[in-house]
Amino acid sequence: MSINLSELSDFNTKNWDEYYKNNVGVEYPHEQLIIYVNYLKHEIGSSGEPKALETGFGSIADMRFLHRMNYEVYGLEVSQTAVEKGLLGCEKYKIKLNLQHWTPPVLPFENDFFDLFCSSNSIHFNLDQDLILSEIKRVLKIGGHLYTTYLAPGHKFIDKSKYIGDDLIQFTDDHYVLKMRKMVMRYYDQSSKLEKLYSKYFKEVRVTRLEYNILDAPNAYWIVTATN
Numbered sequence: 001m002s003i004n005l006s007e008l009s010d011f012n013t014k015n016w017d018e019y020y021k022n023n024v025g026v027e028y029p030h031e032q033l034i035i036y037v038n039y040l041k042h043e044i045g046s047s048g049e050p051k052a053l054e055t056g057f058g059s060i061a062d063m064r065f066l067h068r069m070n071y072e073v074y075g076l077e078v079s080q081t082a083v084e085k086g087l088l089g090c091e092k093y094k095i096k097l098n099l100q101h102w103t104p105p106v107l108p109f110e111n112d113f114f115d116l117f118c119s120s121n122s123i124h125f126n127l128d129q130d131l132i133l134s135e136i137k138r139v140l141k142i143g144g145h146l147y148t149t150y151l152a153p154g155h156k157f158i159d160k161s162k163y164i165g166d167d168l169i170q171f172t173d174d175h176y177v178l179k180m181r182k183m184v185m186r187y188y189d190q191s192s193k194l195e196k197l198y199s200k201y202f203k204e205v206r207v208t209r210l211e212y213n214i215l216d217a218p219n220a221y222w223i224v225t226a227t228n
Contacts, residue, residue, distance in 0.1 A: 003165050005127045008184040009104065012125050013078045019179035020081040025059030030120045032210060032223055033062055036147050037069055040116070044145075050115035053139065055102065056122025060086045063097050071116065074109070076102035105131040109139045118147040121221070124185040127168070129197060137201045140228040146202060147225055152209055153189050154220035167193065194222055202226035 052071040054063055056078065063073045063086075075097055077083050086099045100108070104126050117136050126132040136146065151157055160176060161169040169187045171180050188194050191207040198205040204227040211220045 003168070009125075009127055012183050012185075013103075015179050015183055016125075017079040017081050019177075020058070020079045020085065024085065025082065026061050026120075027059060029062045029065035030149075032149075033118060033120060033147055034065060036145075036225060037066065037116070040145055041069060051113060052116040052118065053107070053109070053114045054117075055104075055107075055119045056125065057086065057099075058082055058122065060089045060097060060099075062118065062120055064089075064093060064095065066116075066118075067095050067097065072098075074098040074100070074114070076100055076107070078102055078104065105135055107135045107139050111138055112141045113139050115141055115144050116147070117144070120147075120149050121151075123148045124150045124187065125183070127184065127186060129186055130200075133198065133201045137228060142228055144228040145225070146228065147223070149210075150186070150188060150194065150222045150224070152191075152211075152220040152222045154211055154218055156218045158187070161187070188222065191222055194224055198224055198226055202228055 049070060049072050051074065052066045053074045055076045057063055057075040058077070060075070063075050066073045075086065077099070080101050083099050083101050086097065090097050105128060117140055123132065140146065160172045160174060162172060164170045164184065167186055167188055168184065170182060170184045173181050175181045191209065194207045195205055206225050208223045209220065210223055213219070
């Protein structure tokens with residue numbers, strides 16, 4: 001059976017927009033991103049006002065944190081509803097974030113533009129990983145940094161999925177989140193797969209496993225950091 005990644009991506013996008021019509025997304029920044037950005041600030045440092053890009057931001061929680069860390073922040077999101085809610089959030093918190101509706105995988109920025117790229121729990125919905133990673137490499141400055149996360153074995157969501165291709169899974173009809181049913185994403189069951197993939201584009205690639213269980217809801221992630 002042939003797989004049309006474009007059609008699957010379009011389905012994902014439609015469902016994300018429906019999801020954000022009734023949900024606000026995560027309302028706090030991701031702890032591991034906070035640790036990583038603080039490491040960059042104190043151990044590496046930066047001059048002027050560095051630029052950061054987040055794709056698939058959902059809510060603006062991570063971007064608000066980056067703004068507090070003195071980044072000029074840009075955000076891309078496939079859901080127009082999430083963009084509109086994000087702009088309302090900017091008014092509420094009286095901050096400037098450069099938010100834009102996005103059709104992956106091309107990043108609408110010039111080469112060597114950003115100091116930091118991040119994507120928390122969303123980059124795996126970019127079904128052509130080579131294309132999105134090559135775009136990230138293009139827009140990152142030489143020496144720029146990257147932070148992404150993927151679902152890992154042990155995450156509760158994996159129990160509600162099935163393989164439809166190599167490293168490609170589809171959520172089942174009984175998935176915990178109604179609007180995520182039948183969505184498709186890239187899933188890597190071994191850290192070595194991500195190390196191999198990212199090493200084609202970046203240096204100093206490190207894949208770390210994060211696992212926790214709150215209220216009997218197992219969560220497990222691969223955290224990828226790298227340098228351009």
